[in-house]
Amino acid sequence: MMGEPKVMQAVRFLAPRRPFALQAVAVPEPGAGQVRLRVKACGICRTELHLRDGLLDLGRRDFTVGHEIAGIIDQVGPGVSSDRIGERVVVYYYDGCGRCSYCNEGQEQLCPDPAAQPGFTTDGGYAEYLVVRARNCVLVPDTVSLAEIAPMGCAGSTAVHAGRLAALRPGEWAVVYGVGGVGNALIQYAKACGARVVAIGLGDERLALARSLGSDETIDASAVPDVAGHVGSLTGEGADVVFELVGTSDTMRQSVSMLRRRGRIVLVGYTAQDLQVHPIELIVREAKLMGSVGSTLQDLHEVVDLVARGIITSFVGRSLPLERFAEGLEALETQTCLGRVVLEM
Numbered sequence: 320m321m322g323e324p325k326v327m328q329a330v331r332f333l334a335p336r337r338p339f340a341l342q343a344v345a346v347p348e349p350g351a352g353q354v355r356l357r358v359k360a361c362g363i364c365r366t367e368l369h370l371r372d373g374l375l376d377l378g379r380r381d382f383t384v385g386h387e388i389a390g391i392i393d394q395v396g397p398g399v400s401s402d403r404i405g406e407r408v409v410v411y412y413y414d415g416c417g418r419c420s421y422c423n424e425g426q427e428q429l430c431p432d433p434a435a436q437p438g439f440t441t442d443g444g445y446a447e448y449l450v451v452r453a454r455n456c457v458l459v460p461d462t463v464s465l466a467e468i469a470p471m472g473c474a475g476s477t478a479v480h481a482g483r484l485a486a487l488r489p490g491e492w493a494v495v496y497g498v499g500g501v502g503n504a505l506i507q508y509a510k511a512c513g514a515r516v517v518a519i520g521l522g523d524e525r526l527a528l529a530r531s532l533g534s535d536e537t538i539d540a541s542a543v544p545d546v547a548g549h550v551g552s553l554t555g556e557g558a559d560v561v562f563e564l565v566g567t568s569d570t571m572r573q574s575v576s577m578l579r580r581r582g583r584i585v586l587v588g589y590t591a592q593d594l595q596v597h598p599i600e601l602i603v604r605e606a607k608l609m610g611s612v613g614s615t616l617q618d619l620h621e622v623v624d625l626v627a628r629g630i631i632t633s634f635v636g637r638s639l640p641l642e643r644f645a646e647g648l649e650a651l652e653t654q655t656c657l658g659r660v661v662l663e664m
C-alpha cells in the first residue's frame with residue numbers, strides 16, 4: 320500500500336548474555352486469523368532481564384522482545400472482520416497449539432508446543448508494529464489508557480492467575496513476598512478476595528505504595544532480621560498463603576517457615592537459586608507447594624475488567640520512547656523506578 324512504512328524499529332534479542340539491539344526490521348503483514356497492531360505501549364518485565372542474562376533460554380534466537388503489549392489494530396488478515404480495525408487492545412501472549420489437552424481446557428500457558436509466544440519465542444512488542452492472532456487481542460475500555468493496561472498483560476494477569484490457583488478465601492492471611500509489578504497487582508487482588516495482606520519488600524517508598532494499594536501490614540526485609548517470625552507474630556499462627564515473587568533460596572526458605580498448617584505457597588518468581596526444604600516441614604503441616612506460570616486468556620479478560628472497574632490500579636512509574644529501552648531495563652534491574660517502566664511508541 321502506498322505511503323505505508325515498510326521498515327520499523329524493533330528491539331531484538333540476538334543471543335543469551337548479549338545486550339538487546341535496536342534494529343530496523345520489516346513491518347509484518349497479518350496472515351489468516353491474525354491482526355496487525357500499531358503498538359502504543361509495552362511494559363518492561365523482569366523476564367526481559369532473565370532472557371538477556373540467559374537464565375531463561377527457550378532455544379530461540381533473533382526475535383523482538385516485549386510481551387506486555389497494548390496497541391491499536393490497524394490491519395486484519397483473511398478471516399478477521401474489518402470491524403476490528405481501530406480497536407484498542409491488550410495482548411494475551413500465549414498462542415497455544417489449539418490441539419493439546421491444555422489448550423482444550425483454556426490453559427494455553429501450559430501448552431507444550433505453542434504456535435507463538437510474542438516476546439519469548441516469536442516477535443514481541445518492543446517495536447512499532449506486531450502481528451498476533453485476533454482472538455488474543457482483548458478489548459480495552461476507553462476509560463483505561465494503553466500505557467496503564469500494557470503491564471497488566473503480564474504482571475496483572477500473572478497476579479490474577481496466581482491468586483486463583485491459591486483459591487484465596489475471605490479472612491485468610493496472604494503474604495505477598497516481593498512488591499514489584501506482580502506483587503502490587505496481587506495485593507489488590509487479594510484484598511478484593513477479602514484476604515488480609517502482608518506485603519514484604521525493600522525500602523520505605525515501595526512499602527508505602529504497597530500500603531496505599533491496600534496492604535494491611537508491611538515488612539521491610541532489609542530492616543527485620545527474622546521475617547518469618549515477624550509474619551508469625553502479625554498473623555497468629557502464620558500465613559494461609561504465601562505468594563513467592565522473589566525466588567532466592569533465602570526468600571523461598573522463609574516462605575516455607577512462615578506458613579501455618581494447611582498453608583499454601585505459590586511460587587512465581589525465580590532466580591538461578593534452588594529451593595531447599597526438608598519434607599517434614601511440609602508433611603507435618605500438610606502444606607501445599609505449587610507453581611504458577613503466566614495466565615489464561617480468561618485471566619487477562621478478568622484483569623482488564625478489574626482495572627476498568629478501579630479494583631486494580633496499574634501503577635506506571637516511568638514512560639520512555641522505544642529507543643531508550645536500555646534505560647528502562649536498567650531502572651528495573653537497579654530498582655530505581657517505583658512502578659512499572661513502560662515504553663510508548
Ligand SMILES: [Zn+2]
Pocket residue numbers: 415416417418419420421422430431432433
Ligand atoms: Zn496446546
Ligand SMILES: [Zn+2]
Pocket residue numbers: 364365366386387473474
Ligand atoms: Zn512478564
